[in-house]
Amino acid sequence: MASISSTRPLSFEIVGEPLTIKGFATTRWRVADLAPGDVGPCRLNLQLYMTERAAYRFNLTSHTPRLFVRAGEAGEAPSPEAITASQEVAAGWLDGEHRVLEVDMPLAIQAWLEAYLAHHGEAPAESRKKQHKGAGRAREAES
Template sequence: MSPISSSRSLSFDVAGEPLAIKGFTTTRWRIVDLVSGLAGPWTLDLQLYMTERAAYRFNLTSATPRLFVRAGEAGAQPVPAAITASQDVAAGWLDGEHRVLEVDMPLAIQAWIEAYLAHHGEAPAEGRKKKRKGAGRAREIGA
């Protein structure tokens, strides 16, 4: 069985459209023309990691699997710097006050991630850890 590549180059463009909210005008940015390869104005490598397998499975089983692009600081012109299929990674970017743009995951990328998961196996189930007797409680000190 040949190894499944853990990296894929994706090209896209970023488009802005004016949006009026309660009398204020802002720009809503979105990813457009996402394709595999090096064809677009922006190209990023989607790298898959063994530690994110559970997040990839969660994303693939959602109603609409998504890709997430870290695109610089919120409030500035978007500058795409990274792309992921993990909602956990995207949430970390948001916590760091980065702009994160979402786009529907193409079927070819879904199939590639499925093949990656099939080749490397699903993430092991994280069971509950057993507590030691008395763990987490203040111990009485004998007098």
């Protein structure tokens, strides 16, 4: 089987839409015109990692597979820095107080991600920790 690349260039635009919430003006930022290639105003490489295979499968089997763009610090003008197909990675970015923008995953990227998983195999099932007798239960009071 031919080797499957783990990197794809993506291009897109970050668009600001004025919004008023409870009388306060703000801007809602979104990713627009995301497509494979490197011809748009914003360009990032989507890098796949073997350790994230379970997260990729979870994303692909969701109702709407998504990509996540880390776009700088929350509260500042968006500045695209990284892109991922892993919701776990995106959650880590949010915990670090970064702005994360979501966008529908193009079908071409879904197909590439499926090929990557087919080539490298699904992530091994997470092994459950063995519970020791009585673990997780309140100890019975001795009389």
